[in-house]
Amino acid sequence: MAKSKKEQISNKPFFIRKNRCVSLKLFPLNLNPMFSQTKLKQEVVVLKAVILTAGLGTRLLPATKETPKVLLPIFALGKNKKLCVKPVLQLVFEQLYDVGFREFCFVVSSRVRRAVKNHFTPDRDFLRYLKEINKQEQADELRQFYNKVNNSTIVFTNQPKPRGTGDAVRRVKNFTGNDVFLLHMGDDLILSKDENSHLKRLMKVFRERNADVAFLAARVKDPTIYGVIAGKQVSAELHEVKTIVYQPKIPPSNISDVTAYMLKPNIYPEIKKVKPMEKSGEISLIPAIQSLIDKGGKVYAVELRRGEKRID
Structure with missing residues (x-):
């Protein structure tokens, strides 16, 4: 017996983000840098990234007592190649976004969860306030980041104690399923002159060498x-x-x-x-x-x- 339209919709994979059901974004292989055009065009792949943020950052105490290491700021090139200040974690997210990732899982501890979630929650009221006080450049920078967040599916997985990378990875199995995935340290950033060349090379080797x-x-x-x-x-x-x-x-x-x-x-x-x-x-x-x-x-x-x- 044929399923009703409601039943068909309910069987789609989804994640919950901001009280909304967000369907998994599927990318044609011939448009995706992870896969060659020789693959069947009918195939699709979900690009998933896992970002680890649960570390304590003890080497940087007392700076990391209240501010998680992944949210410590560094100078970076922002919109229109102008110098700005961004948290390391945001730069990691943006690099992965720019090479095609749209499904993200942040592994967090109770200590960093609130701060990370707050940073990745768009605040439209704050954008309006920045505009009112003539901080248009800063508002534009935030808006560009928020657009990337809104075009992504972001979920969180708890790691109660920092028990190592292997422990963190085994906690994201429900997120990655049977898909390949990229694991990235949230407090470890590579700056490449050639538009995230390091990530592109990594993905290419993984693909071409099987x-x-x-x-x-x-x-x-x-x-x-x-x-x-x-x-x-x-x-x-x-x-x-x-x-x-x-x-x-x-x-x-x-x-x-x-x-x-x-x-x-x-x-x-x-x-x-x-x-x-x-x-x-x-x-x-x-x-x-x-x-x-x-x-x-x-x-x-x-x-x-x-x-x-x-x-x-």
């Missing part, structure tokens, strides 16, 4: 405090990862995973196997990535280019 995992990487001064990779150098900027270890006493290289990762849903079973670290109780993402490698999974590291600046 990778299970691809992540950005950088050469660091002290690799003993990071995740460190070893493997085969494919090109000047690309490494096929054979080993990745967290905070090694004897690092196999000085190349560390940073900032952003493209992941497939096959990461979830591997995260389940990861044991919490003895001292911190954190669940790292790195052992799950190594587990995929051990099973024959393809993992690639995309090195930052000279001139690309990392802010964390």
Whole structure:
């Protein structure tokens, strides 16, 4: 028996945002930088991004006592390439938006949830007030940000305690479902001269190499405090990862995973196997990535280019 129109509508996927049902935005593959035009045009893909914001930012105390690290301001180029001040998290969101992402999940703690939600809630009354006091330039900058927020679907997932990246990722499974997704640190920003080239390169490698995992990487001064990779150098900027270890006493290289990762849903079973670290109780993402490698999974590291600046 044919379903009624009401029943058909109710079966559409949706997220709740601002008391509205928002249908998932689907992008034709031939219009999307994640996929080549050789794919069937009838196929669609949901571009999903997970942004981690629940960290305590203890290195920056006392500045982060009341202001979450992800909302600390930095100078940036805004509308019409004019200098302005924006929170790091907003810049991360805008970079992802500008390369095509429209579905966002913020992983938050109770400590940062209110501040993050408030920042990503458009305030039209404030815009009108700025106009009344002749702050049109600032109003235009906020309006541009609000337009991007309104064109996106944004949901929040709680991480009660900062128990590591692996713990954060396993909490977003209901959001990502069976889709590939991008994981981005909310307090870690890459500034690229070429219009978010770092994200485009990451997405391209993930697609063209049919990778299970691809992540950005950088050469660091002290690799003993990071995740460190070893493997085969494919090109000047690309490494096929054979080993990745967290905070090694004897690092196999000085190349560390940073900032952003493209992941497939096959990461979830591997995260389940990861044991919490003895001292911190954190669940790292790195052992799950190594587990995929051990099973024959393809993992690639995309090195930052000279001139690309990392802010964390």
